[in-house]
Amino acid sequence: MIELVHKPHEGNLVAWARNRPDVLVLSGDLTGSTEIQLFKDTYPERFFSMGMAEQNMLSWAGGLAREGFVPFLHTFAVFLYRRPLDQLEMSVCYPNLTVRLVGFLPGLNTPGGVTHQAINDIGVLRAIPNLTILEMGDATDVETVLDLTEEIPGPIYVRMLRGDVARLFPANERIRLNSARVVRDGDDLSLVTSGHCTSEAMPATAALARRGVAIRHLHVSTLKPFSDPLVEETIAVSGRGVITMENHLVTGGLGSAVAEMMAEKRIGGPLFRMGIRDTYAQGASFPYLLRKHGIDAMALVNKVETILGENFRLTEDDLRAEAVPVYPPSQVDERQGSERLEAL
Amino acid sequence: MIELVHKPHEGNLVAWARNRPDVLVLSGDLTGSTEIQLFKDTYPERFFSMGMAEQNMLSWAGGLAREGFVPFLHTFAVFLYRRPLDQLEMSVCYPNLTVRLVGFLPGLNTPGGVTHQAINDIGVLRAIPNLTILEMGDATDVETVLDLTEEIPGPIYVRMLRGDVARLFPANERIRLNSARVVRDGDDLSLVTSGHCTSEAMPATAALARRGVAIRHLHVSTLKPFSDPLVEETIAVSGRGVITMENHLVTGGLGSAVAEMMAEKRIGGPLFRMGIRDTYAQGASFPYLLRKHGIDAMALVNKVETILGENFRLTEDDLRAEAVPVYPPSQVDERQGSERLEAL
């Protein structure tokens, strides 16, 4: 039974910032939706409301960072890289300032529709020099990422998770820069996942293992830099191929990063990229969209079947039986069903 | 002796728009620097000054396009994708509108320094659904691209050249969507170049040919979509490897597109990506920056030498002797030396 951690970022940020007086939080008028209300209540003098004016927020943060403060910007991911890209590049990334961008609602994981879906953030941001890109996949990632930021003087983008977050990895095995985690070993295929797709993939690989398919599965949390020897090695010994799976377009993100490594090192392959296939999406519940865009557990099973030319006759029930019981079943609808509204 | 065409876009646009009354031009306060003064003078009623307010310009263009007009936005490339990325995505690309973005000063080709260098435009824009990305490499590309746009109902980004532009390809062999041009044939190595790098590579491949190195060289002008069978075939028969060379970061642009194709198709390789290596640049003359960042003719020679483990003892003079004499020697300094100021 896997632990479910309630709002790991919220409390962690407050505890971590306690003895770090230079840490400031800037809010883009989404305080309640980005888990910084507690920070605001605890350190009101270090919390700054920037309203709905993201260009100004980004450049302003650059000014604060030039003076030695460490601003943590909290808003939805789309409002950190789309609205203020020029400011992010020229006021923050070019000068290589210690600014932390905490972006919520990764990929299709939002009730908000196309304007709120950060489906190309990694692609856009991997093309920006000086920026480090981290993506959270579980509660341990979230709880330990703030410590990791201290190793990185330049700007960092954190693709953040909120609400109840499953713990997939031991609480004491902290996230490390440019270091993937081994989720499962095997030599038939290699699988590299990031963010939510890691938990999506776990029941699929488990069910496939029962059918005799041994998959080496890595969870990647650093999208830039992307030079982890473990990833390279995993790709190199990839058996029948390498699958990448991400809550993002197939272009520009994890899949492209792996492709670059494969092509330059001439290792492994062929590559099968799972993700959103170069399209915008509608607004709907996360599970619905994951299924529609082919990045849920069953889609992974189908992909493996196609690659291997087999049919394992796995059903949704088989997958559910394997599923790390992240959510108490009774709560599944409550949490993810589109019937239950959440404020954004 | 290769023809040098003076401002091919300027006159072409005016001629092409004559019988297309729906074609409008929007200027981001850089009329003189983006070759639309003649359009303004010729069709004042179809020219709109949008001042220095790029966000508004992008969304405004979306409104015009919804009503059936075909706005051609002219400004520097950075001001089409960095300042107004959210507007480009939500007001133009999501609705798949017939808006044409004509972006000047590609890559390092600007006297303007880091804020004017569009070194990551292709990387950012390849992650945007519905958008077609074209890059101009010579005068024929420039002269025929407007016709090509008519085949594409959705939004198009054109990485444009200005001023005196060399004609590398016959004037009657027009640019085609998703179709590379064969510049040279050979089976020792494959080389794929785009934009200015094509003319940069030509003397290098010619000089190397004299040393017995046969390079298959493609000029690519469509960066998205990227599924040209000719490119695939060229990669597949790549001898000792595939080199990509672009006036852009190595991440996200041509090099990444080729990597994705290689990894997914498991063809060719290894891949050697020449381009700006994940860094911002200073302001200086184009030749100086090309040399500094290793994307000029000599850098290509050096790369080939490294791949083949040979030293061909080629000098700058050897390359100059091969050089398509694009610029009358006397004018070289005039045109590109940083001593001669140009307005931006």
Added chain:
Amino acid sequence: MDTEGNGHRAVTSFPPGRSNTWPDQARRMAREIRRRVLELTLGRDGCYLSQALSSAEILATLYTRSARLGPSLGPAVPPAFSGVPGQAGVRHGQGAAFNGPQGSDYDRLLISPAHYAVAVYAALVSSGRMAPEALDQFNTDGSQLEMIGAEHSPGFELTTGSFGQALSQAGGIAMANSLRGSSGRVFVFMSDGELEEGQTWEALQCLGHYRIDSVVVCVDVNGMQYDGATSEVMNIEPIESRITGFGGIAVSVDGHDVTAIERAIRQTPHEGRPLVILCYTDSARGMPMLAARKPKLHFVRFRNDREREQARAVAENWARTG
């Protein structure tokens, strides 16, 4: 200008025998908007209710009287989402069909703050442009009635969930109208939080520069945004002088007074300038039980059975007096 208002309105949803002066119709419509959104708030355990409470009269005035809109061209019950623009056969702006045909005889109505969608859907129902049962689709998987509306959503024409982009697009549409010699006006409904976005001012500046007076903006100045009161989160006052400085004509009205809104739109001279009606509103209007929660009313969920009962009583009362 057609000062007699909209001859094409479908008002058949109003019981016969009731007063059919337009202000009465509009007030009934406002009540129905509130009721339907309140019912959804109860049924779905949370909704953008306060936005309906603050904007009901603005939307009702626009739909009933001020905007010349023809009869809906959309189906009474919208079909499932069919794809994003660019996919086979899918065109941009399909939600506009519910606002009727486009052309020189008609105005346009563009919704900017996309989280007001539920209020817009309710307005479509209460103006007979959509069947009441369509609201059952609201925010369900595969429906076009998304929680944050986009251009396929009924009553929408633009994709404006990233705020502050509609006014510029309206400018492009208005400019196109004038290039084509079309006389229709372009109404833009905005929220006050959107006034914080720099793009809003770029747009107004450009409308003023081109002397475009066919754009009429109605702002729901409910004085709040996600985090609380705009005055606390990021002050936007004095809005009137900001707008005047940027080339618009601003009029402040009681945003719950349909005749005041209508009059401001119809009577304010604004030749050569865009007209901006600042509708000052109360985000708990009609539901005093919510007043204590102001200005934190961005998303309303009732907290306990007592609240839910109270709310249900309000809805029933509105239904009776509807």
Added chain:
Amino acid sequence: MDTEGNGHRAVTSFPPGRSNTWPDQARRMAREIRRRVLELTLGRDGCYLSQALSSAEILATLYTRSARLGPSLGPAVPPAFSGVPGQAGVRHGQGAAFNGPQGSDYDRLLISPAHYAVAVYAALVSSGRMAPEALDQFNTDGSQLEMIGAEHSPGFELTTGSFGQALSQAGGIAMANSLRGSSGRVFVFMSDGELEEGQTWEALQCLGHYRIDSVVVCVDVNGMQYDGATSEVMNIEPIESRITGFGGIAVSVDGHDVTAIERAIRQTPHEGRPLVILCYTDSARGMPMLAARKPKLHFVRFRNDREREQARAVAENWARTG
């Protein structure tokens, strides 16, 4: 506030025996700025000359009197460009060294429109912060004296060639100052074209919201931008009421009158609000031969020998009266 001005100024470049009242110094500095940029315009066959002509007194007033700047910490002749921030040992904002040390006793001077760089470099020379021969590097490969200044360029601290971003950054710096209890002011030099960018208004709105009065903006209102007159390209007037509406205090002055600029900065009450000095200027000031080309003066190249001779005569005259 130190109403006596800047005790740290290096004015040694001015010949002894001349009047040393600050206005006279400032006027001499303005003349020298014009002359040096004119000489570069002749030497390089083109330059951002009109910007020097319009802004000379503004920069001279800031450097001579209004901004408390310590002696330059930069070398008289800047070394070659050493790398972009993030590369080994390269830090952000290195060009600020030429404006002296930072800290509570000092003000900051931030340049926003980066194409004014040549005027800034000339101001550094004429205030003894940089050697005259440093200008030979201007816009040569490998030099920090880039045509469009960036944060490594002498006198610069921010990378602002994409316009409209400096004021927000100044806000962050000023907020940091106040968090640290530092009393230094933050001067921001802007161009009028930058007033068209939405971000400028987001920044002012935020400064007003946080009642930050340590930011003082001087705008060179030369009435023109790249394409021509702002009134034609994209109108920005009435600037004063735009600024007031967004929470600033605006004062309009003759931008060629050093005492008027200085007085406006020193005497205008602006408690709790950023102060914006609108310096109305003439982009051909001092060179009537250019007046006929207004408002198309964004980049000046002399057209023929006659013009070049005339210009040379102007430069020589300025050198004599320097």
